[in-house]
Amino acid sequence: MRLIIRVLSAIILTAALLIGVVLMLPGERVASLAAQQLEAQTGRKLEFKGEVGFTLWPVLGVRTEGVTLSNADWAGPEPMLEAARMSIGVSAADLLRGEVRITEITALLPQLNLATRADGTGNWVMTPDASVADRSDAAQVAAETATAPLPVQIEKLALTGASLRYAPYGGEVFEMKAIDLALNWPDPSGTVNIEATLRPVQVPVQIKGEVGTFSEFLAGKVSSVGATVTAPGGVMRFDGRAGIEGAGSGRVTLKTSDTAAFASAFGAAGVNLPKGAGQAAVVGADATYTPDGRLALRDLSLDLDGNLIQGAMDLVLKDVPEVTAQLSAGALSFPGLSETTPGGSSASGAGGSDEGWPKEPIDASALSELNATAVLSFKSLDAAGYRLGESKLTLTIDRARAVLKAQPAALFGGQVTGQLVANNRSGLSVGGKLAFNDIQLEQALGQTAGYTRLHGAALGELEYLGVGNSIDAIMRSLSGKGWLEVGKGFFTGFDLEGLMREGRGNGGSTVFESLTGSYAITDGNLNNSDLLLSIKGLRADGAGRVGLGARDLDYRFTPTLQGSDGGAGLSIPVAITGPWSAPRIRPDLEGALRPKVEEIEDEAKERVREKLSEELETEIAPDADLNEVIRDRIEQEAKEQLLRLLQGN
DSSP states (O other): OHHHHHHHHHHHHHHHHHHHHHHHSOHHHHHHHHHHHHHHHHSOOEEEOSOEEEEOSSSSEEEEEEEEEOOOTTSOSSOSEEEEEEEEEEOHHHHHTTOOOEEEEEEESOEEEEEBOTTSOBTTOOOOOHHHHTSHHHHHHHHHTTSOOOOOOOSEEEEEEEEEEEEOTTSOOEEEEEEEEEEEOSSTTSOEEEEEEEOTTSSOEEEEEEESSHHHHHTTOOEEEEEEEEETTEEEEEEEEEOTTSOEEEEEEEEESOHHHHHHHTTOTTOOOOTTSSSSEEEEEEEEEETTTEEEEEEEEEEETTEEEEEEEEEEOSSSOEEEEEEEESEEEETTSOOBOTTSSBTTSSSOOTTOSOOSOOOOGGGGSOEEEEEEEESEEEETTEEEOSEEEEEEEETTEEEEEEEEEEETTEEEEEEEEEEOSSSOEEEEEEEEEEEEHHHHHHHHHSOOOEEEEEEEEEEEEEEOSSHHHHHHHOEEEEEEEEEEEEEEEEOHHHHHHHSOOEEEEEEESEEEEEEEEETTEEEEEEEEEEETTEEEEEEEEEETTTTEEEEEEEEEEEOTTSSEEEEOOEEEEEETTSOEEEEOHHHHHHHHHHHHHHHHHHHHHHHHHHHHTSOOOTTSOHHHHHHHHHHHHHHHHHHHHHHTO
16 A cells, blocks of 8 residues: 555656646747747748747647738738637647647637649648758757757647638639638548538538548648538538549549538529429439549439439539530439420310410520530430430530430320520520421320310421510511321311211311321411311311411311212311410301302303303303403494495495
């Protein structure tokens, strides 16, 4: 027991002696030694503007108000670091030997001014200053500490409420405030652990990471890096290699439960993704980034609300970013997109809205914010009431002009090839040139124009152009041309056979064997003059106008019943007029009677011609004017009578 008491007493006395020796060291002297050692090893001058005091807790070292660390000579006059308060921790064991080894720096409200020069070197890369190391005062410091200055080893760095200004050479200046940083670096040749809280838009973003061989990383070499970024709505992880200049490669993974909230935490407010586009997402890719702003993603996999997409992507960050992508997917579904047609009616409803096309301005400014070439192949796609089968689509955006090519696209039960164009270089215009085969007309016309009365599979071509800043303006300006052929099909809303035989055509349906026609589009009106509709027992010719802009009809069918001998029989024209939503279908009796009246007139003229021929004893041509024939005959008879009179006969 006595031995134990003696040992404890010795330990207590030794500790008291050590504390006393430390307390006898003046804070100003320790700060001066630390500043001179830091300058000798880094070439940067550390200045204390306020009173310096010695501290024992929580850090053994000195604390001062107002501190600056000079900048690189090429980075400008502002200090690289300026802090309202700073604590510098030193090694107690080294301090007892008269040496100063900085182990910890804690700064309150520091301002960091970081920059790079043309060769990519950052102002944070520090090298020993030989001129300082050779100065007499430095030599005196070395003599007083009984050893040459050791390399700076900061085991811990803590910044609270920091502000950061980063000015890359030739790039845009980046600024951020309210940064908290904790860095643990116990082994100068080993790994550093970093914890940081950033607030790009006041919402805290947590970063936890590790950098292997941190000293080499600070010197500009590539090192192993791992980092986890956590923000409201999601978490992102990077594992790979990177350099302090910005180059890096490795595996990136991202998982979000609320993508909009996650993006908002980084300043991308207003992201409003529909269901299916990634409200919740899981993303993985092998990423390579170079300091010139090029990002390559390989082995890319996307899970966007259950939509699985794979492929590769390249991104070049410029004033107008450039994207190149090659993607493939299985079944895609976007239930969050609206299922209404452009005219405001349901995709499954019949007819369009009486209110016409939407007149709200179209904002196409997004076309100028990105240049892209993307290829997407998929098994199927459901969006906004449309369903596409197995398709391959290519999207190209170049200087506010977007071209979507179908190569081909399975749409409306058939296939479509060609391209659609949206051009916003000098006002918005849209156009297209498409060829289609086996297109189901009730789907195509219903989903694009709100008209579902025509059924059948169509083959044809369409070329169109529209200009305007609203759907209404575009539809009223449409121009173009096209043709179509339809096999067996039917119209709903009127019974052409019933109209011909009973005089009642509204209601019911008309079944046809074939339908062919061509058309021209001018000022939002589709005009056709050669429609031919073949129906068992009759045929119908059509001509008229379809108002694509006004959403109305002024069209005339002329069905003709076959006679018992196979020739043409009764014809009763049918007029279809009024809005798409409620067209008026009625027989055109005036048009039906006009041929009969003309026929009677022709027959009467023929009988008169024959009778006159008999009475005048002369042949009268069918196309001769009877009035002129009679006048000529009267003149001839008068001449003959006058001649007889003169001759005295």
